Amino acid sequence: MVRFFGADRTARVHPLTVVLILGVLTLSGGDAFAQGDPSAEGGPPLPIACAVSAEDAPEDGGGSILVTWELTDPGGREDEILGFDVLRYAPGEEPASIGEVPATDTEYTDSNTEDGTSYQYVVRTRTPFGHTDSEPSPAAVSSAQWFAKSRLGVLVIAALFCGAVLFYIQRAKKGGELFIREIPGLEAVDDAVGRATEMGRPVLFVPGIELVTEVGTLAALTILGHVAKRVARHGTPLHVPCADPIVMATAQEIVKASYAEVGRPDEYDPSRVAYLTYDQFGYTAGVNGMMLRDRPEAVFLIGTFYAESLILAETGHSIGAIQIAGTKETSQLPFFVAACDYTLIGEELFAASSYLSREPVMLGSLKGQDLTKLWIVYVIILAVVVGTVGYMVSADGGSALTKIFEFVKSWFN
Amino acid sequence: MGSLGIMIGTWLAGFLTLAILSFLYKDNPFYKLAEHVYVGVSAGYWLIYVAFFDVEPMLVETFMTETGLERWILLVPAALGVIMLSRWFPKIAWLSRWPIAFTVGVGAGLGITANIQGYVVPQLQATLLPMTGFNLVSLNNLVLVVGVVTTILYFYFSKPHKGVLGWAAKVGIVFIMISFGASFGYTLMARISLLIGRLYFLFSDLLHVID
Numbered sequence: 349m350v351r352f353f354g355a356d357r358t359a360r361v362h363p364l365t366v367v368l369i370l371g372v373l374t375l376s377g378g379d380a381f382a383q384g385d386p387s388a389e390g391g392p393p394l395p396i397a398c399a400v401s402a403e404d405a406p407e408d409g410g411g412s413i414l415v416t417w418e419l420t421d422p423g424g425r426e427d428e429i430l431g432f433d434v435l436r437y438a439p440g441e442e443p444a445s446i447g448e449v450p451a452t453d454t455e456y457t458d459s460n461t462e463d464g465t466s467y468q469y470v471v472r473t474r475t476p477f478g479h480t481d482s483e484p485s486p487a488a489v490s491s492a493q494w495f496a497k498s499r500l501g502v503l504v505i506a507a508l509f510c511g512a513v514l515f516y517i518q519r520a521k522k523g524g525e526l527f528i529r530e531i532p533g534l535e536a537v538d539d540a541v542g543r544a545t546e547m548g549r550p551v552l553f554v555p556g557i558e559l560v561t562e563v564g565t566l567a568a569l570t571i572l573g574h575v576a577k578r579v580a581r582h583g584t585p586l587h588v589p590c591a592d593p594i595v596m597a598t599a600q601e602i603v604k605a606s607y608a609e610v611g612r613p614d615e616y617d618p619s620r621v622a623y624l625t626y627d628q629f630g631y632t633a634g635v636n637g638m639m640l641r642d643r644p645e646a647v648f649l650i651g652t653f654y655a656e657s658l659i660l661a662e663t664g665h666s667i668g669a670i671q672i673a674g675t676k677e678t679s680q681l682p683f684f685v686a687a688c689d690y691t692l693i694g695e696e697l698f699a700a701s702s703y704l705s706r707e708p709v710m711l712g713s714l715k716g717q718d719l720t721k722l723w724i725v726y727v728i729i730l731a732v733v734v735g736t737v738g739y740m741v742s743a744d745g746g747s748a749l750t751k752i753f754e755f756v757k758s759w760f761n
Numbered sequence: 762m763g764s765l766g767i768m769i770g771t772w773l774a775g776f777l778t779l780a781i782l783s784f785l786y787k788d789n790p791f792y793k794l795a796e797h798v799y800v801g802v803s804a805g806y807w808l809i810y811v812a813f814f815d816v817e818p819m820l821v822e823t824f825m826t827e828t829g830l831e832r833w834i835l836l837v838p839a840a841l842g843v844i845m846l847s848r849w850f851p852k853i854a855w856l857s858r859w860p861i862a863f864t865v866g867v868g869a870g871l872g873i874t875a876n877i878q879g880y881v882v883p884q885l886q887a888t889l890l891p892m893t894g895f896n897l898v899s900l901n902n903l904v905l906v907v908g909v910v911t912t913i914l915y916f917y918f919s920k921p922h923k924g925v926l927g928w929a930a931k932v933g934i935v936f937i938m939i940s941f942g943a944s945f946g947y948t949l950m951a952r953i954s955l956l957i958g959r960l961y962f963l964f965s966d967l968l969h970v971i972d
Contacts (some may be wrong), residue, residue, distance in 0.1 A: 502878045509877070529921045560861065561868025597848060598861050627803030633781070634800040640788040655952075682945035685938075693937065695916045703918075718919040724881070725910050728888050732906050735891025743894065753891060760886035 402469045402488035407499075410463045410492030416455040417471045417482065426451075433472040433479070434458070443470050461490040501760045505720075512719040517712030526711045531700050533672060533690035537571075537648075540670045541578040544645035550585035551575065552644035554660060556651020556675070557591040557631055560598055563698070564676045568651035569595070569602055570701035570710070571674070575648060576606035580615060588621040589638060591631045596623045632656040636663045649673040649688065650697065653680045661687035674700065731756045775967035778959060884909070908936040 398420045405412035415434055419426065429451040435443040436458060449456050461467060466487040473480045520526050544551045553575055555568040572588065579586040588603065590596035600621045607616035624634040636659065639647065647664040649657070649671065657673075657680040664671045665687050673684035674692030684691045692700050695717075702710035731753055738749030745754075780795035824835045841860035848857040888909045890902035914926060915933030922930045964970045 499878065502874070502882055505881060506874060506877050509873070527920070528918050531918070559868070560864055561871070563869065563872050566865060566869065594845075594861060594864060597845070597857060598865075601858065601861070623804075625800050625804035626807040627799075630799045630803030633796040636784070637788075637793065637796045658952075678940075679944055679948060682941040682948070685941055686945065699916075699918045715919060718917055721913050721917055724885060725913055728885065728906060728910055731889045732891055732902075735889070736893075739891055739893045750891075753889070757886060757889045760882050760889070 398482045400469055400471050400482045400485040402467065402485040404488060404490050405457055405459075407493050407496035410490055411459060411461055413458045413461050413467060413469075413488045413490050414455065415458060415469045415471070415485065418454055419473075428475045428477075430474040430476065432456075433474065435470040435472060435481075436467055437470075437484075438465055438467055445472075463490050463492065465489065498761070508723065509716065509720045513713050513716030515712075516715035516719070517709055520708030520712040520715075526715050528699065528703050528711065528714060531692070531696050531703055533674070533692050533696070534700050534703060536670070536672055536690045537575060538578060540646035540648075540672060541575065541582060541584060543670060545582040545584045547645045549645035550587055550642055551579050551646045551648070552635075552638065552642070552664075552669075553586060553588045553648040554635055554651070555588065555590060555595060555599060556649075556653050557626075557628055557656065558595075558652035559592050560594045562652050564652035565595060567697045567701040568674070569598055570705055571648070571650050571697075572599060573602045573606050574704040576603045577610050580607045580610045580612050583612075583615065585617075586620060587638060587642060587644065589624045589631070589635050590622065591624060591626050591628075593623055596621060628654065628656060632659050635660055639663045639667055639669070643667050644669055647671045649675075649684065650692070651675065653677060653684075658683035658687065664688070727756075771966055775963060778963060907932070912936050 398417070400415065400417040402413050402415045405414045417432075419429075431451050432449040432453070433445050434447045434449060434456045436446045437443040446458060446460070447456055458467070458469070466489050468487050469485040471482045473482075516526065541551060553572055555572060556562075556565055558565050560566065560569075576586060586603065588596075588599050590599055600618050603621050604613070604616050604618070607613050624631050638644075639660075640663070644667075647669040649660055649664070650673065653660070653675050654677065657675070657677075661671060661673060661684055671688040672690045672692075673688040674697040675681060675684065676694050676697055678694065681691065681693055685693075698717075699714055702714040734749050734756075735753030738747045738751075738753055739745065741747045741749060777795045777798070780791040781799075783789055784792045820835055820839060824832055824839075827835070841863055844856050845860045846857075847853045847855075888906060890905060892899035892902055911929045911933035913933070914929040915937065917926065917930075920926055961971075965972070
């Protein structure tokens with residue numbers, strides 16, 4: 349049996365016929381099998397990639413077609429496959445390779461299509477004995493989808509979350525009393541500023557190294573406003589080194605407004621809210637130098653920090669400053685906990701900014717988040733209880749409760 | 762010239778490394794020099810980087826090559842960038858708040874979806890683990906579920922931490938501190954590998970003491 353290109357062209361022929369055909373081709377110097385025919389190289393028959401299908405990649409913004417294939421009749425020789433080449437052509441074009449796929453994969457996403465254009469695909473199977481091309485796939489056209497059904501869970505949670513936040517914001521605006529518990533570490537802000545004033549030394553506020561679009565930076569800037577008011581009342585110098593120009597501009601506006609609010613606009617010095625550099629460790633070196641030379645009595649490390657967190661916190665500790673830190677970066681929190689006097693852990697940072705500002709929008713946001721957290725806790729507890737009881741009733745997972753549990757779990761995929 | 766340049770560069774890097782490490786003793790003129798060089802050079806580097814890798818390819822070149830809406834929409838960020846410069850003119854400095862507000866609003870909006878899709882939903886799904894019997898897997902699932910629930914309750918701010926909520930929050934902070942301890946050790950090892958890398962540079966590239 350000899351395999352030719354394409355699964356549907358596979359045919360059984362008499363051995364004598366093969367000998368005759370090969371003899372004619374050899375005499376004519378023909379190279380009809382130069383590409384891919386294993387028998388020309390003396391190798392065994394090849395597995396063939398076939399049943400190639402192509403369809404618009406689901407739930408995307410367009411410009412992608414998903415190509416899938418499966419081997420037919422590999423004869424248990426899948427291990428010989430070196431890999432696949434995916435070839436594409438549009439009407440009037442020659443097939444051209446657009447990508448290589450390992451032998452273990454059976455799909456390829458062509459992310460470089462033009463929406464509305466019809467494409468066909470050929471999958472080429474490579475083995476040590478040559479390669480074999482599949483039949484062309486049916487034509488496929490890429491297009492954009494409006495909704496990603498698999499993200500329905502995200503949509504529902506986002507809608508519930510936003511609804512809860514908007515509800516509580518409206519309630520806060522109408523004068524409703526929204527309770528927020530005390531946050532450890534916030535009381536220390538006034539103590540730290542007071543101590544710096546008594547010692548006649550400045551306060552250093554480090555708002556992290558991220559951009560103003562980071563929520564951690566936004567929370568830090570809100571707390572900066574509170575610290576700036578305290579500092580302005582006491583007439584204590586406040587230094588704010590920034591790693592980003594927009595953060596610097598925003599911080600300048602906030603500090604300026606805080607000084608004006610407590611009736612001391614003339615004491616605001618914009619040069620103290622300065623840009624250093626966006627480079628992570630360049631910024632760290634600069635802030636370290638400020639700590640050593642200005643010797644601030646109170647250091648606030650609040651915002652988004654990465655590897656520089658311990659360097660900054662250790663330097664602040666070495667100069668004997670009272671340090672209050674806060675970040676949402678869980679990998680950096682251990683260093684702040686170890687080296688600082690007070691640490692706002694994760695979401696306490698955002699709660700602190702709401703607690704201090706007492707603005708209806710921020711209070712409402714925090715209350716909305718709290719309600720969402722409660723919903724999440726309820727879902728977890730209910731689903732786990734249902735799943736556990738389901739497995740107790742039927743250990744093989746065949747009970748109705750187990751099916752409900754699996755449905756809930758799959759819904760959040 | 763090439764080898765001389767490499768040699769000068771290596772010695773300069775070695776000197777600056779030692780100057781920065783001298784901070785471990787105390788603040789000194791060598792550290793100050795290295796610090797100021799580092800801050801100045803990096804500020805200049807980022808200025809050039811933003812100009813040639815952000816503004817030029819994403820704004821100028823794209824404006825020249827794109828057509829239709831994709832081209833003219835670029836005038837919006839360009840205008841916001843120009844308005845940002847109004848900070849230099851006190852009378853119209855208030856205009857600079859517009860691009861700031863735009864940036865902050867976009868960041869907050871993107872953050873909601875990204876966090877729900879990237880953190881909340883996967884974490885919620887991964888926590889739905891039932892107890893399937895009296896075995897170690899079930900114990901593991903129980904610890905995980907209790908850890909997640911009590912940690913969430915620690916960050917519940919709408920009620921004081923008293924009674925049942927207080928106890929749950931206390932359990933939650935224990936879980937948090939255990940995870941911080943593990944994270945501390947893990948990160949510390951990574952930092953030590955950074956130190957080893959720098960020492961290797963000093964002893965290998967600079968002093969040729971080791972191969």
